[in-house]
Amino acid sequence: MFKRCLIGLAALVTLSALASCSRGPKPTSEPAQPPGPPPPTTAHIAPSVEALIDSALTDPYAYEKLGELCDEIGHRLTGSRGMERAIAWSQLSMYQAGFDSVWTEPVTVPLWTRGHEWARCTAPVEFDLTMTGLGLSDGTGPDGIEAEIMVVASYDELDARAAEAEGKIVLFDMPWEGYGSVVKYRTGGASAAARHGAVAVLVRSATGVSLGAAHTGMMQYADDAPRIPAAALTVEDAGRLRRLAEKGLKPRVHLYMEAINHGETTSYNVVGDIRGRELPEEIVLVAGHLDSWDVGTGAQDDGAGVVLALASARILLKQDLRPRRTVRVVHFTTEEYGAQGGKAYLEAHRSELDRHVLAIECDSGAFAPRGFSVQADSTVVEALALAAAQLARVAPDEWSVSKGGSGADIGAIVREGVVGAGHRVDTTHYFDVHHSGADTFEKVDPDHLAQNVAAIAGLIYTVAESPARPGSIPAGQNSSGGHR
Amino acid sequence: MFKRCLIGLAALVTLSALASCSRGPKPTSEPAQPPGPPPPTTAHIAPSVEALIDSALTDPYAYEKLGELCDEIGHRLTGSRGMERAIAWSQLSMYQAGFDSVWTEPVTVPLWTRGHEWARCTAPVEFDLTMTGLGLSDGTGPDGIEAEIMVVASYDELDARAAEAEGKIVLFDMPWEGYGSVVKYRTGGASAAARHGAVAVLVRSATGVSLGAAHTGMMQYADDAPRIPAAALTVEDAGRLRRLAEKGLKPRVHLYMEAINHGETTSYNVVGDIRGRELPEEIVLVAGHLDSWDVGTGAQDDGAGVVLALASARILLKQDLRPRRTVRVVHFTTEEYGAQGGKAYLEAHRSELDRHVLAIECDSGAFAPRGFSVQADSTVVEALALAAAQLARVAPDEWSVSKGGSGADIGAIVREGVVGAGHRVDTTHYFDVHHSGADTFEKVDPDHLAQNVAAIAGLIYTVAESPARPGSIPAGQNSSGGHR
Numbered sequence: 003m004f005k006r007c008l009i010g011l012a013a014l015v016t017l018s019a020l021a022s023c024s025r026g027p028k029p030t031s032e033p034a035q036p037p038g039p040p041p042p043t044t045a046h047i048a049p050s051v052e053a054l055i056d057s058a059l060t061d062p063y064a065y066e067k068l069g070e071l072c073d074e075i076g077h078r079l080t081g082s083r084g085m086e087r088a089i090a091w092s093q094l095s096m097y098q099a100g101f102d103s104v105w106t107e108p109v110t111v112p113l114w115t116r117g118h119e120w121a122r123c124t125a126p127v128e129f130d131l132t133m134t135g136l137g138l139s140d141g142t143g144p145d146g147i148e149a150e151i152m153v154v155a156s157y158d159e160l161d162a163r164a165a166e167a168e169g170k171i172v173l174f175d176m177p178w179e180g181y182g183s184v185v186k187y188r189t190g191g192a193s194a195a196a197r198h199g200a201v202a203v204l205v206r207s208a209t210g211v212s213l214g215a216a217h218t219g220m221m222q223y224a225d226d227a228p229r230i231p232a233a234a235l236t237v238e239d240a241g242r243l244r245r246l247a248e249k250g251l252k253p254r255v256h257l258y259m260e261a262i263n264h265g266e267t268t269s270y271n272v273v274g275d276i277r278g279r280e281l282p283e284e285i286v287l288v289a290g291h292l293d294s295w296d297v298g299t300g301a302q303d304d305g306a307g308v309v310l311a312l313a314s315a316r317i318l319l320k321q322d323l324r325p326r327r328t329v330r331v332v333h334f335t336t337e338e339y340g341a342q343g344g345k346a347y348l349e350a351h352r353s354e355l356d357r358h359v360l361a362i363e364c365d366s367g368a369f370a371p372r373g374f375s376v377q378a379d380s381t382v383v384e385a386l387a388l389a390a391a392q393l394a395r396v397a398p399d400e401w402s403v404s405k406g407g408s409g410a411d412i413g414a415i416v417r418e419g420v421v422g423a424g425h426r427v428d429t430t431h432y433f434d435v436h437h438s439g440a441d442t443f444e445k446v447d448p449d450h451l452a453q454n455v456a457a458i459a460g461l462i463y464t465v466a467e468s469p470a471r472p473g474s475i476p477a478g479q480n481s482s483g484g485h486r
Numbered sequence: 487m488f489k490r491c492l493i494g495l496a497a498l499v500t501l502s503a504l505a506s507c508s509r510g511p512k513p514t515s516e517p518a519q520p521p522g523p524p525p526p527t528t529a530h531i532a533p534s535v536e537a538l539i540d541s542a543l544t545d546p547y548a549y550e551k552l553g554e555l556c557d558e559i560g561h562r563l564t565g566s567r568g569m570e571r572a573i574a575w576s577q578l579s580m581y582q583a584g585f586d587s588v589w590t591e592p593v594t595v596p597l598w599t600r601g602h603e604w605a606r607c608t609a610p611v612e613f614d615l616t617m618t619g620l621g622l623s624d625g626t627g628p629d630g631i632e633a634e635i636m637v638v639a640s641y642d643e644l645d646a647r648a649a650e651a652e653g654k655i656v657l658f659d660m661p662w663e664g665y666g667s668v669v670k671y672r673t674g675g676a677s678a679a680a681r682h683g684a685v686a687v688l689v690r691s692a693t694g695v696s697l698g699a700a701h702t703g704m705m706q707y708a709d710d711a712p713r714i715p716a717a718a719l720t721v722e723d724a725g726r727l728r729r730l731a732e733k734g735l736k737p738r739v740h741l742y743m744e745a746i747n748h749g750e751t752t753s754y755n756v757v758g759d760i761r762g763r764e765l766p767e768e769i770v771l772v773a774g775h776l777d778s779w780d781v782g783t784g785a786q787d788d789g790a791g792v793v794l795a796l797a798s799a800r801i802l803l804k805q806d807l808r809p810r811r812t813v814r815v816v817h818f819t820t821e822e823y824g825a826q827g828g829k830a831y832l833e834a835h836r837s838e839l840d841r842h843v844l845a846i847e848c849d850s851g852a853f854a855p856r857g858f859s860v861q862a863d864s865t866v867v868e869a870l871a872l873a874a875a876q877l878a879r880v881a882p883d884e885w886s887v888s889k890g891g892s893g894a895d896i897g898a899i900v901r902e903g904v905v906g907a908g909h910r911v912d913t914t915h916y917f918d919v920h921h922s923g924a925d926t927f928e929k930v931d932p933d934h935l936a937q938n939v940a941a942i943a944g945l946i947y948t949v950a951e952s953p954a955r956p957g958s959i960p961a962g963q964n965s966s967g968g969h970r
Contacts, residue, residue, distance in 0.1 A: 073729050076613050129560050132923060213697035214782065214923035238782070238926040245557050245927070298698065298722070439616060439698035442722040443729070 047467050050323055051392055051460045057321055058456035059396070064313035065448040067095060071308065072299040072443040079296040080336045081113045081267055088292050089270050092308070092333045096274035099316040101331070103277070106270035109346040111336040113267040114138050116296060117260025121204075121233065123243065124148060126251040131243075132236045133204070134216040134297060135259045136188060138223075138339060139232040146258035147171065147202045147231065153247045157187075157194060168199035171255050175240045178210040181433055188219050188234065193227035202257050203232045204240070208433065212237035215438040218295050220339055231259050269293075269335040271343045276315055278328040278466065285354075286466040287330045287361040288315060288458060291337035291411055298441035302432060306446055306454075307364030308333055310425065314458035325466035327359060334411040337365070344411035348418065358420045359471045360386075362461065363409025368451045369427040371397040374461065375406025377422040386423070386461075389468065393460040396453045400428075425458060531951050534807055535876055535944045541805055542940035543880070548797035549932040551579060555792065556783040556927040563780040564820045565597045565751055572776050573754050576792070576817045580758035583800035585815070587761070590754035593830040595820040597751040598622050600780060601744025605688075605717065608632060609738040610730065616720045617688070618700040618781060619743045620672060622707075622823060623716040630742035631655065631686045631715065637731045641671075641678060652683035655739050659724045662694040665917055669703070676716040677708035686741050687716045688724070692917065696721035699922040702779050704823055715743050753777075753819040755827045760799055762812040762950065769838075770950040771814045771845040771904075772799060772942060775821035775895055782925035786916060790930055790938075791848030792817050794909065798942035809950035811843060818895040821849070828895035832902060842904040843955045844870075846945065847893025852935040853911040855881040858945065859890025861906040870907070870945075873952065877944040880937045884912075909942060 071088065078085040089106065096104040114137060121131040135141075152170040154160045155177065160167070172195035174187040185208050192203040207217035214236055221232045235243070246253040272292065278284060290307025294300020315331045318324070334343030351358075362374070374390065376383045387403035394401040408422030416422035427450075435441040465471075555572065562569040573590065580588040598621060605615040619625075636654040638644045639661065644651070656679035658671040669692050676687040691701035698720055705716045719727070730737040756776065762768060774791025778784020799815045802808070818827035835842075846858070858874065860867045871887035878885035892906030900906035911934075919925040949955075 069729065073726050074611060074733075074735070076611050127558060127560050211697070212924065213695070213699050213918060214926075215698040236923070238924060238928065241928050242557050242783070242926065245553065249558075251558070299726075434697060439720070440696065440722060442698075442726065444722065444725050 047464055048392055050321070050467070051463060054317060054321055054323065054459050054463055055393070055396060055456040058314070058317050058459050059452050061313070061317060061320070061452065061455070063316065064309045064451050064455050067312060068301065068305055068309045068446060068451065069443055071305045072301045076299050077296045078292060078294040078300055080111050080269055080293045080339055081115070082296065085269065085293055085335070089272055089335070092272040092292055095312055096272070096331065099312065100319045101274040101276055101315070104272070104274040106272050107346065107350050108268050109271055109335050109343050110266050111269045111342045112138060112339050113264040114339070115262050115264065117141065117262065119233070119259040119261065121235070121255055121257045123253055124256050125254040126246065131239045131255065132214060132216050133233045133239075134218040135261045136205075136218060136221040136232040136234060137295065138263060139192070139221055139259065139261050140229050140263060141259045141261040142202065142231045142257055146256055148254065148256040149201050151243055151247060151253045151255055152200070153244045160194060160198065164198040167195060170200055171202045171204060171257065172200040173204040173235070173240060173243055175206045175244045181208055184208045185219070189222055190224070192221055192230050192232040193224035196227040196230045200230060202230050204255070204257070205232070205234050206240035207234045207237055207438070209237065209436065209438070211434040214238055215440050217436060217438040218297055219437045231257060231261070233257060233259060269343070271335050271347055272333040274331045276319060276324065276329040278326055279324045280326040282328050283357050284327040284471065285330050285358045286327055286462055287332060287358055287412070288364070288462055289332040289334055289361065289409070289411055290364045291334040291343065293336050293338050295338060295437050297437065297439045298435070299443060301441050301443050301446050302367035303436055303441055304337065304365045306368035306451065307425070309451070310364040310368060310454050310458055313455045314462055317455060317459045318463055323463060325463055327466040329462055329466050337411050341410045341413060344414045348414035351415070352418075355415060355418050355420055358415060360421050360423060360465050361408070361412040361415055362423045362425060362458065363412045364425040364458065365409050365411065366425060366427050366429055367432050368446050368454050369429060369432065370399070370450050371454045371457045372400050372426040372428055373397065373402040373404070375404060375408065375424040375426055377406065377408040377416050377424070380405065382421055386465070389464045390461050393457050396456045423461070425454065427454065531948055532876055534805070534951070535947060538801060538805055538807065538943050538947055539877070539880060539940040542798070542801050542943050543936050545797070545801060545804070545936065545939070547800065548793045548935050548939050551796060552785065552789055552793045552930060552935065553927055555789045556785045560783050561780045562776055562778045562784055564595050564753055564777045564823055565599070566780065569753065569777055569819070573756055573819070576756040576776060579796055580756070580815065583796065584803045585758040585760055585799070588756070588758040590756050591830065591834050593753050593755055593819050593827050594750050595753045595826045596622060596823050597748040598823070599746050599748065601625065601746065603717070603743040603745065605719070605739055605741045607727065607737055608740050610735040615723045615739065616698060616700050617717045617723075618702040619745045620702060620705040620716040620718060621779065622747060623676070623705055623743065623745050624713050624747060625743045625745040626686065626715045626741055630740050632738065632740040633685050635727055635731060635737045635739055636684070637728045644678060644682065648682040651679060654684055655686045655688060655741065656684040657688040657719070657724060657727055659690045659728045665692055668692045672703050672718065673706050674708070676705055676714050677711035680711040680714045684714060686714050688739070688741070689716070689718050690724035691718045691721055691922070693721065693920065693922070695918040698722055699924050701920060701922045702781055703921045715741060715745070717741060717743060753827070755819055755831055756817040758815045760803060760808065760813040762810055763808045764810040766812050767841050768811040768955065769814050769842050770811055770946055771816060771842055771896070772848070772946055773816040773818055773845065773893070773895055774848045775818040775827065777820050777822050779822060779921050781921065781923045782919070783927060785925050785927050785930050786851035787920055787925055788821065788849045790852035790935065791909070793935070794848040794852060794938050794942055797939045798946055801939060801943045802947055807947060809947055811950040813946055813950050821895050825894045825897060828898045832898035835899070836902075839899060839902055839904055842899060844905050844907060844949050845892070845896040845899060846907045846909060846942065847896045848909040848942065849893050849895065850909060850911050850913055851916050852930050852938050853913060853916065854883070854934050855938045855941045856884050856910040856912055857881065857886040857888070859888060859892065859908040859910055861890065861892040861900050861908070864889065866905055870949070873948045874945050877941050880940045907945070909938065911938065
């Protein structure tokens, strides 16, 4: 087991509670399981789970912690002062909650800075565009880039009109048919356009609902294409440029971005254990990612997940429930640039992966709870669904535990055979705020947050306390979900 | 009758169609009314109204004109190049539609420029605030203003805590209970705070729904208070500052605004007549306001109203319906700074007010139609409701013609006794976009726009063609509605 105690270099909050780096397990009065056939999976656990749910539904802890993270720390872009403060806050929070061990694990991550940026339509009518540079994009140089816009709705259209792209700024104004249908243009649009001679790329924000906000997110440069700057426009401005182009008015845009890729730096995953009563070497992992974009305060993405993982483990301690297995909370760094935190966790824990009984990722916000999606074979999914049936009480409208993706951070270990679960909520309004200035504290409903703590705490405890573990599946057969 | 032909000085569109300043009435083949008792008010009009509605519901004209105004011209702040272009566009559009007379009337208006502006929270955590200076506010000077924030939810709270305001920036973070409940803080908050020694004022944006946009609007300085700068914050940022203040963390803000009040300049109302067949001296007036704020493109406020007034009059000509009375379209200037255009119209037309049979204002956007509110005595309201009953077909879900406010622009003539009607729509989502960057072309549904043209054209024709006029009420008994 790890018992390191690395504190973020720029810890700006009081860390006096960290004086003792590790705490011993609390004494437990529960007797060891008697010999003989194991009891039904959840029967003896049910009363404790009921009490956990009752306690979680009325506990203000999670909402208060989310307020600290979003309002008092704010955005947590990898490499920013906010992220350094958040790493310290995470450790302090786990200690204050009574975790037995809290430590950080180094992760090599990209260091990118946005700098000043703007865009302006210069013809046929002059107006400022509301934009946000995409994460990991290069800048434009001091003069910016001014060129005619070529508007396309898809890669197919870009390919069909490839001869027109030379010297243009390509704008992807694609129809919204869900995040999966459009995010590929944000991620890969720059290189696709650059291969045809485009000098910069703009993409319509990846949202179905817009009130004038630009939505950022990661982009990636392919090795075989020139690196051209990439930014997102609001749905409103992308549509106006498209309509002007459709009228034959040849809109032109001046784009200016000071963005810089500085190479690599070190960030940290924060890990905290509540040591198992009987099987401390077996781990039930629950996680969220601490980093966010630098617009808004990362409340739903993924402040909510960070707090859900923390609060659902803490409520076990509050209820004096120390389960058989170890409960581990991981606050990953740098999900937004490509899940570097999750990959580093795999490398650091490769030798003990078979002792990870279940990994749960919370990265869909804290809207009304809907259950869990489980990335495992059907036998395991069914066993978990049965074990978690009791939790449906927190989401009477709709609840399911069914086969599906888990999450971007735990994807690395899930692909190696760990059973993964994704926390499921009503995501109807998730992408309205996702990666935009609107992803802020008041968007999280305190009742929904508490219901999700109840559901996740119930699942953690059920699995960590269960006599039988849900099993694992062969390495290489899983591919994680998640929306970065 | 006016037959002037003033063209905006900076008319930037081709105005060749304006070569002839006035056109004579088309010959009419309809015989004069026979002597004897008048026919039922609408019975002989009904078939023409049916045809008008059918034509309006399938006519793309209004949507195309709104696209020109919003996308090709853009915002139309009083005194801006966009507003000058819009004044020329309005005249050209009326001529091209076949109006008999088109002219402009000068209006003395405030000249205000926004300049560069920003705000930043400097303590206890540094972050940029999303803001928009309020219209007619003074600027901050070159160093900006940096001070602790005092957050209040109402004038009562400001008064109760008045001793704390000295040297502070007062933030009004008031609960949203509809536009009427909060706009008074945007308008009067600066002077109220300045009387207690505040150095600047911030207000929560006047909207019930926010995805990170700041909503601007007019403010006014009282004569008895120092003039301090005033800006609106997003709902998100106002809430964050309030929560930080509630935690005792004493948030500070640095506000910078280059806004300048330059004094007065001249703008123009655009007026166009379709001359009445039998009673050309009697006028049915239909209006919207051409100016907008300089965020977004003023699509719902009030590009929609401009186009509704224009298109509903034009469709009469398209259907070869020249009613008994004159139909007059007015595109008012400078509603947003205090309805200066409407007041100037009163002064220019005071001697012929009794010949204004009805004035209809379109300034609630082009959402699903709901009828009309009529600012007159009950007899007139009932007569209009009866006459307009046929129009309910365009709004099957909800339709009423009932007593209520009319509009800010026509308020001046309505207060002098002209019967006023306000165009009513489903305003559920009006304030989501109002005065923000989200008030853009694609927010207007083309079907709703066409339905509103049908309703307004039907009302105009019914009243302009009706043998009896709906009458007028004594001067001084009306007060206009509208939301500036």
